[in-house]
Amino acid sequence: MNRRTGIGRLAIRHALLAAVLGVTIGLGFSVLQVGDDDRASVAAERREILQMLAVMREPAAQACNNLNTQAAQVVVQGALSYVPVQSARLVSDFGETLAQGRHDAAAATGADAWWTRFIAPTQSYSLPLSFGAAHKRMWAN
Amino acid sequence: MRSRLLQSGVLLTTLAVMAGLLPAPAAAQCSRVVFSANPDYPPYHWAEGERIVGASVALTGRILDQLGVAWEARHIGPWPRVLKSAEHAQIDLVVSLKPTPEREAYLVFTRAPAFPNPMAVFNARARPLKFEQPQDLVGKTGRRTAGDRFGDAFDKLAAQSLTLEDADRLSVNFQKLAAGRIDYVVTGLYTGRARLLQMGLAERITPLPRLVNEGFIHHGFSRRSPCAALLEAMNAGLEAARRDGLAQRLLEEALLQWQNRQPAARRP
Numbered sequence: 001m002n003r004r005t006g007i008g009r010l011a012i013r014h015a016l017l018a019a020v021l022g023v024t025i026g027l028g029f030s031v032l033q034v035g036d037d038d039r040a041s042v043a044a045e046r047r048e049i050l051q052m053l054a055v056m057r058e059p060a061a062q063a064c065n066n067l068n069t070q071a072a073q074v075v076v077q078g079a080l081s082y083v084p085v086q087s088a089r090l091v092s093d094f095g096e097t098l099a100q101g102r103h104d105a106a107a108a109t110g111a112d113a114w115w116t117r118f119i120a121p122t123q124s125y126s127l128p129l130s131f132g133a134a135h136k137r138m139w140a141n
Numbered sequence: 142m143r144s145r146l147l148q149s150g151v152l153l154t155t156l157a158v159m160a161g162l163l164p165a166p167a168a169a170q171c172s173r174v175v176f177s178a179n180p181d182y183p184p185y186h187w188a189e190g191e192r193i194v195g196a197s198v199a200l201t202g203r204i205l206d207q208l209g210v211a212w213e214a215r216h217i218g219p220w221p222r223v224l225k226s227a228e229h230a231q232i233d234l235v236v237s238l239k240p241t242p243e244r245e246a247y248l249v250f251t252r253a254p255a256f257p258n259p260m261a262v263f264n265a266r267a268r269p270l271k272f273e274q275p276q277d278l279v280g281k282t283g284r285r286t287a288g289d290r291f292g293d294a295f296d297k298l299a300a301q302s303l304t305l306e307d308a309d310r311l312s313v314n315f316q317k318l319a320a321g322r323i324d325y326v327v328t329g330l331y332t333g334r335a336r337l338l339q340m341g342l343a344e345r346i347t348p349l350p351r352l353v354n355e356g357f358i359h360h361g362f363s364r365r366s367p368c369a370a371l372l373e374a375m376n377a378g379l380e381a382a383r384r385d386g387l388a389q390r391l392l393e394e395a396l397l398q399w400q401n402r403q404p405a406a407r408r409p
Binding site for chain 1: 218
């Protein structure tokens with residue numbers, strides 16, 4: 001009776017140990033995997049944003065050079081049509097905002113919800129602009 | 142993105158406030174006048190490389206030479222950039238432009254005009270437009286060069302009731318008018334004619350006989366420039382030039398200069 005109990009206790013301990021080890025190792029690898037996925041996701045998003053900015057560089061520079069608010073608005077709307085972009089602003093070298101906009105959806109999706117603290121914060125990108133053959137004038141957006 | 146941009150905005154605002162705390166530039170001396178103008182407004186002025194040339198430059202240069210002040214006629218960029226540069230005192234003087242309340246906020250204008258500059262509506266000869274009064278343009282699609290203003294009453298009507306889009310260049314507006322994509326272009330009568338001659342469109346696009354106004358264009362010193370102290374001397378010089386016909390002669394010479402330009406130098 002006692003032996004059975006002892007065997008039983010040992011088996012339970014082993015089972016518990018195995019379970020705890022399994023869960024711990026599983027959690028550890030999951031955390032590593034999630035972290036890796038997160039880094040890859042952030043890197044991929046960064047690449048895509050930089051590509052989008054590269055495409056928009058020339059029209060944005062032209063809008064800034066001409067101080068053309070209509071053209072600037074088109075550029076900003078173009079940036080906002082890419083879903084991950086929450087807000088965009090085009091600033092002239094005089095420090096004046098030519099156009100700006102943000103997704104109304106960004107505010108409506110509960111950006112302040114508790115779970116957002118576990119997600120990487122919104123990244124900010126700034127693109128210096130130049131225009132003309134001499135590239136002598138610079139702007140930032 | 143938002144947070145860094147906001148930081149940049151705060152930094153820029155801080156710099157602007159600091160600039161406002163610096164000693165007033167009027168206390169400095171004006172040893173050299175840097176002026177500019179609409180780079181696309183022949184025969185009054187137009188861009189050639191890094192310079193602005195034309196009747197306005199010839200007239201202003203003569204007056205400043207008589208005053209013994211060094212000067213430079215600099216091509217700053219598109220017309221809105223020229224105005225903004227004057228607002229920020231990056232240049233001292235904008236030559237030959239129409240005074241408007243909006244511009245008077247940052248420019249102090251000469252009382253004497255530099256040149257007459259009647260404003261006209263241009264239409265395609267194939268699609269004639271009725272224009273007895275500005276209200277006749279309601280419902281039509283028109284264009285102007287970005288930054289152009291035509292007088293307070295017309296500008297108010299344009300803002301409230303007209304479909305008047307901005308383009309960066311007058312030539313683009315005339316091309317669109319010739320292609321039938323818009324109904325009219327508003328610009329200076331002489332400027333429009335000069336540009337149409339150069340483009341070979343003078344037979345297809347014509348100014349309407351009724352003018353928007355019989356306007357005059359003046360010189361405007363940046364209020365933040367120390368060279369604004371030259372206002373009265375410039376005023377006297379412009380008055381004398383108008384009285385003895387110099388302004389008109391220079392305008393005619395500039396028109397010839399514009400028409401005889403080499404094709405390679407045509408596009409600023």
